[in-house]
Amino acid sequence: MQSSGELSGVITIGGAKNSVLKLMAATLLAPGRYRISRVPRIADVDLMSELLRTLGCQVTWDAPSTLRITVPDEINGVAPHEIVNEFRASIAVLSPLLARRGDAKVALPGGDKLGDRPIGMHTDALIQLGATIATDDPNYVTASAPSLTAADISFSHCSVGATETALMAAVAAKGTTTIKTAACEPEIEDLCLFLTAMGAEITGIGTHNLTITSPGGTAHLSAVDFEPIPDRIEAGTYMIAVGIAAGSVTLLNTRMDHMTELGNLLTSMGMSIAPTPDGIQVSRDAPLRSLGDYETSPYPGLATDYQPLLVALLASAGLQATVTENVFASRFQYVPELQKMGANLDVNDNQLRIGECAQLVGTTVTAPDIRAGAALVLVGLAASGTTIVNNAHHVARGYEDLSATLASLNANVKSDP
Numbered sequence: 001m002q003s004s005g006e007l008s009g010v011i012t013i014g015g016a017k018n019s020v021l022k023l024m025a026a027t028l029l030a031p032g033r034y035r036i037s038r039v040p041r042i043a044d045v046d047l048m049s050e051l052l053r054t055l056g057c058q059v060t061w062d063a064p065s066t067l068r069i070t071v072p073d074e075i076n077g078v079a080p081h082e083i084v085n086e087f088r089a090s091i092a093v094l095s096p097l098l099a100r101r102g103d104a105k106v107a108l109p110g111g112d113k114l115g116d117r118p119i120g121m122h123t124d125a126l127i128q129l130g131a132t133i134a135t136d137d138p139n140y141v142t143a144s145a146p147s148l149t150a151a152d153i154s155f156s157h158c159s160v161g162a163t164e165t166a167l168m169a170a171v172a173a174k175g176t177t178t179i180k181t182a183a184c185e186p187e188i189e190d191l192c193l194f195l196t197a198m199g200a201e202i203t204g205i206g207t208h209n210l211t212i213t214s215p216g217g218t219a220h221l222s223a224v225d226f227e228p229i230p231d232r233i234e235a236g237t238y239m240i241a242v243g244i245a246a247g248s249v250t251l252l253n254t255r256m257d258h259m260t261e262l263g264n265l266l267t268s269m270g271m272s273i274a275p276t277p278d279g280i281q282v283s284r285d286a287p288l289r290s291l292g293d294y295e296t297s298p299y300p301g302l303a304t305d306y307q308p309l310l311v312a313l314l315a316s317a318g319l320q321a322t323v324t325e326n327v328f329a330s331r332f333q334y335v336p337e338l339q340k341m342g343a344n345l346d347v348n349d350n351q352l353r354i355g356e357c358a359q360l361v362g363t364t365v366t367a368p369d370i371r372a373g374a375a376l377v378l379v380g381l382a383a384s385g386t387t388i389v390n391n392a393h394h395v396a397r398g399y400e401d402l403s404a405t406l407a408s409l410n411a412n413v414k415s416d417p
Contacts, residue, residue, distance in 0.1 A: 108141060
């Protein structure tokens, strides 16, 4: 890509990747036909579809963005390594398989290398609900439980994945389960709403304390149609793109109440974010102001996925700031790539200092993960010359043709076959 002029146009944000993948896994809890709308056509959805087919389900596209999943009366209990190793969200099938079958064997998950991401909190929650866990095979976790029993689960810290695992097992655990220090991201709330639509009884939705009451087993659950929430990370990516390249873009199917912290940061830098009947209009028509210090934290704090995108924005504008990363230990793997382009960055443990610098210069860089890859693409909008982003398959895992969408907004970007 080459440096671009101001962005202009209208785009529609798809369903949240981090919700859709877990909803797809949750369909394993009950047989029947499910229809999930506004599903993004991204690589991770393809991987989860392939995994569900391996477990015995039929997965087809009903329309360009509507996924139909037919779950049979009998499902397989083994999630193979060759698929699971490709993406982190695959661990989400562990508890629905266990709840439905009484046993499950799931390969240890792969995905972006963002630091130590063990599954101990997942398995500990299942053990408290009555499961027996075996990890003697270094590539698989095996769980068994003829029946699950309610428990009081208290996490040491908020974990999105562990909360999802506990939720999908608790809906089949006889009695009343409480989950304390539960993650309360919008995607967790979406999963709760999906499960309640299926017939589960959950209270405390949207808080750190969830209560799930179940008669036991999964017979009380049934297939549903569902529309997930908009993808707040995708929306934030295009908001930040406007900050980097300037201009004005309307984002349809967007919820600012899920992006309050990001919206506050961008407006404090001088951007304009105005509501529209079905979304927001994001504009920048003047130089940005310095952001100062900020940090990532679990919701409702600033999402860690925004961090590399905001660094791209600040580096492109030549502004000073210090960011503290409190979620993933290896989130700064993209820093050497930005430094190749002239960014003044210095990492010390979990802090990144962004110093003043002249205009960045396009070069060949490599995407280490989904959001860092998107950040490198956005930097190319402002860097002089041509920027080439290798390993763009990472970006395709989280965005439905990022380059084509940016091109529709007047960006000078294209994707090579």
